[in-house]
Amino acid sequence: MMHKKMLILLAIICFLFVVVGTGLAEQKKGNEKKGKYLYRKNCRTCHIDGGSAMVLSPNTKTQAQWDRAFQKRERLKCADEWDKLSDKDIEDILSYLYNHAFDSPTPATCG
Ligand code: HEC
Numbered sequence: 001m002m003h004k005k006m007l008i009l010l011a012i013i014c015f016l017f018v019v020v021g022t023g024l025a026e027q028k029k030g031n032e033k034k035g036k037y038l039y040r041k042n043c044r045t046c047h048i049d050g051g052s053a054m055v056l057s058p059n060t061k062t063q064a065q066w067d068r069a070f071q072k073r074e075r076l077k078c079a080d081e082w083d084k085l086s087d088k089d090i091e092d093i094l095s096y097l098y099n100h101a102f103d104s105p106t107p108a109t110c111g
Pocket of ligand 1: 039042043044045046047052053054055056069076077078081082085093
């Protein structure tokens with residue numbers, strides 16, 4: 001029964017790839033739960049359908065794009081809005097957006 005053994009081996013290899021793959025996925029270590037709350041309170045007010053700015057959700061951008069947007073945040077039109085937040089708040093918001101970005105293992109809309 002060589003065939004069956006091969007199938008089992010293949011299944012194990014697939015399983016390992018999934019485990020290693022999710023384990024290695026880039027994650028920001030901030031408090032993403034708090035980040036989600038802060039995002040809804042401070043950002044989504046404008047960045048929503050019918051709001052004053054483009055719709056933004058975690059899955060609107062890739063992880064690299066979120067990193068870049070946050071690094072250059074003082075150049076954004078809404079930079080003044082960010083000044084109200086602490087560095088920790090901003091880290092939490094980035095964690096939420098980044099960990100659920102378009103190319104993350106768990107992409108999400110803001111809901
Ligand atoms: C008072 C309204 C307002 C608030 C609050 C606000 N923004 Fe903005 N944001 C804007 C406007 C206007 C722009 C310019 C582009 C546009 O019209 O969407 C912008 C641009 C951006 C961009 C660039 C979008 C792109 O891809 O070009 C990002 C990223 C962004 N905001 C994130 C945030 C985050 C994160 C917060 C909360 C910390 C936030 N914004 C709060 C109004 C706002």
